[in-house]
Amino acid sequence: MKPSFHHKLVNSPLEDPCLFVRILREKRAIQFDLGDISRLSAAEMNRITDVFVTHAHIDHFIGFDLLLRALLRRETPLNVYGPPGIIACVAGKLKGYTWDLIAGYPTVINVFAFSGRRVSHAIFRAKKRFRREAGETRKSDGLLLKDPLFLVRAVRLDHSTACLAFSMEEECHINIHRDALIKRGLPIGPWLTLFKRLLREAPGDTSRELLINGKRYTLGQLADIAGITRGQKVVYATDIAMTAGNISALTRLARGADDFFCEAYFLEKDRDRALERFHLTAKACGSIARNAGVKRLSVVHISPKYSDSPETVIKEAMREFGG
Numbered sequence: 515m516k517p518s519f520h521h522k523l524v525n526s527p528l529e530d531p532c533l534f535v536r537i538l539r540e541k542r543a544i545q546f547d548l549g550d551i552s553r554l555s556a557a558e559m560n561r562i563t564d565v566f567v568t569h570a571h572i573d574h575f576i577g578f579d580l581l582l583r584a585l586l587r588r589e590t591p592l593n594v595y596g597p598p599g600i601i602a603c604v605a606g607k608l609k610g611y612t613w614d615l616i617a618g619y620p621t622v623i624n625v626f627a628f629s630g631r632r633v634s635h636a637i638f639r640a641k642k643r644f645r646r647e648a649g650e651t652r653k654s655d656g657l658l659l660k661d662p663l664f665l666v667r668a669v670r671l672d673h674s675t676a677c678l679a680f681s682m683e684e685e686c687h688i689n690i691h692r693d694a695l696i697k698r699g700l701p702i703g704p705w706l707t708l709f710k711r712l713l714r715e716a717p718g719d720t721s722r723e724l725l726i727n728g729k730r731y732t733l734g735q736l737a738d739i740a741g742i743t744r745g746q747k748v749v750y751a752t753d754i755a756m757t758a759g760n761i762s763a764l765t766r767l768a769r770g771a772d773d774f775f776c777e778a779y780f781l782e783k784d785r786d787r788a789l790e791r792f793h794l795t796a797k798a799c800g801s802i803a804r805n806a807g808v809k810r811l812s813v814v815h816i817s818p819k820y821s822d823s824p825e826t827v828i829k830e831a832m833r834e835f836g837g
């Protein structure tokens with residue numbers, strides 16, 4: 515199956531971590547973290563509709579101004595998702611400029627802060643000179659964005675401050691085999707929509723049942739009429755304290771990812787420093803990737819301490835990953 519996303523790291527592993535993901539079927543892109551994004555072209559920035567910010571340390575958020583400037587006349591709103599405090603951070607950035615001449619601009623910025631249980635929404639419109647307006651608050655188990663093509667989920671982790679890690683996952687593809695339906699004398703009808711939904715909700719659960727023309731079937735009994743192709747999955751995680759809770763939550767999020775972008779800020783020999791600075795070591799990064807069964811690991815965010823030999827850090831992570 516053809517991939518639906520194309521991702522590229524904006525900077526080298528020694529620079530600010532930023533991941534740009536283009537959605538191939540649409541003229542649209544998703545951005546993870548907003549550090550120095552000056553290497554993105556104006557056309558690339560213009561495609562960005564949704565930004566997922568792990569936390570607002572300067573190396574992950576200094577690029578907001580550059581993106582804002584690029585989108586200032588765009589009709590399509592910009593959505594920014596981040597940890598608690600992100601709404602105040604965006605409001606603070608917007609307060610740093612004079613906006614007397616933009617009442618005719620169409621720009622709208624939606625900001626969503628995920629607490630771990632709830633998502634709070636605030637709106638900033640150019641026509642209101644970017645004064646903060648309150649949106650709704652909704653409960654969330656981590657699902658931040660449900661797009662017809664993909665889902666973005668977050669987990670809240672700890673990095674002395676709250677920090678989010680994200681997964682971007684294409685919905686699985688379900689193909690109904692018409693020949694198999696006809697062979698078994700099953701009708702084409704609205705039950706197929708429910709059938710597809712049940713398969714999506716719990717792909718491995720064959721015991722769930724549904725009614726077709728008054729007769730009860732389990733999903734297992736209908737297995738031959740559908741083909742399921744798993745969609746592409748990309749996971750992005752950085753600035754994570756090496757706690758047991760963080761490691762197990764991130765391993766769950768990254769489970770089975772095709773591409774896992776993860777920080778490896780320190781070498782294992784500098785573990786004490788990693789604990790002090792709330793970062794992962796390269797060994798911990800590789801071990802999470804291995805335990806999560808990801809296909810490919812890309813190391814991001816290596817401390818400038820290793821600027822002479824960043825490959826040593828990458829090697830340590832890859833050795834532990836075994837990929």
Ligand SMILES: [Zn+2]
Nearest residue numbers: 571573574753
């Ligand atoms: Zn950082």
Ligand SMILES: [Zn+2]
Nearest residue numbers: 569571673753
């Ligand atoms: Zn940080």
